[in-house]
Structures are given as structure tokens and as C-alpha cells.
Amino acid sequence: MAGNPSTIIGSPGRSETCAGCEADLKVCLNCVSYDPRAAYQCRDRRAELVADKHLANYCEWFEFARREWKGPRASNPREQQARDALKKLLGD
Template identity: 45%
Template sequence: MGDVSFSCFNCGQPMQLLTGSKILKNDTCSKCDADLHCCKNCRFFDSAVNNQCRETQAEWVALKDRRNYCDYFEASTHITLVKKSGAPTDDAKKKWDSLFKK
């Protein structure tokens, strides 16, 4: 099973998310006190699209780095796969790289 991690948009502080847990609207970063339930921490945030949001039904939010009440918010997470021994898996990368060795 993967380890689900989340990073603060402001300072990059890594945090662990429990499966099924959500970031609440009043949650803040333990390191820099930035709001966590904000556009810049959402998986739908994209500065290159209209309203900077890939969720088409979401309402426009003016301050992307402040807490908001968007019902479509989903934390922008990163999943790290680990072997049963606990070491990060890199076998696939090694095999991929070996395909292009001369």
C-alpha cells in the first residue's frame, strides 16, 4: 500500500494524510501557519486554465492562498510506493533505464 503525503503550498512542509481523512476548512500548516484548505493546495488548481481551476462547476475564488469553502476541494497529494521491506521501489525505474543503455 502507498504512503499518502501532502505538502504545504507555502513552505513545502510534508504532512501525512490518513486514508479517508480530509483537510478541514480551518486547518493550518504546523510550520508556517498558512491555510491548508485553499486553492493552491487543491488538486484542481491550475494557473494556466480559466479561473485557475480545472473543476468546471466550482465557483470563482479571488484569493487562491486563503481558506475557502469550496465543496470540490481535494488535497493535492503525492503517493510513494514502498516495498514490504519499507524501502522505496525503484526496480521499475532501473528496468526502464536499462532499456536505453548502450
């Protein structure tokens, strides 16, 4: 996901989506407690298991993670060469 700058003040509601791509905003991946190395991928022990981390949920412990907007990532020629070699290898 490339990301878009956010204009949201406070935490998003369950039905709020990104203006740029329509992705859900109240998702585990946007929470300050999200940690892929923790149990249930959440550092907040009060939270219940959420199976789909990229979909909106009803977690009452959700806190929107504020991140610095860095804009789109510049293309890396070595990365593109590696992707092209893999596609050639797999016949895509």
C-alpha cells in the same frame, strides 16, 4: 513557500492550518484541480471563482493534492549571485 511534510489523512477542513507555518491548508493552491492556465485557475467547472487562491475557502469540490515531500531546496550560488546583483542595482 518552502513547504513542510504533511501528516493529514484525507482532506483538511477549512480551519486547519500547517503545523510548521500556520498557513491555511484548504486553499486552491493545494487542490488537485488548481491550474493557473484554466478559467478561474481551476479545472473543475463546477467550482465558483475564489479570488484569493492562498486563503482558506468553502469550495465543496476541493480535493487535497498529495505531493512527494522533497525537503528544503538546496541553495543555488548562481541564483544568490543574481539576487545580490538585482539588490545592488535597485539599491536595496
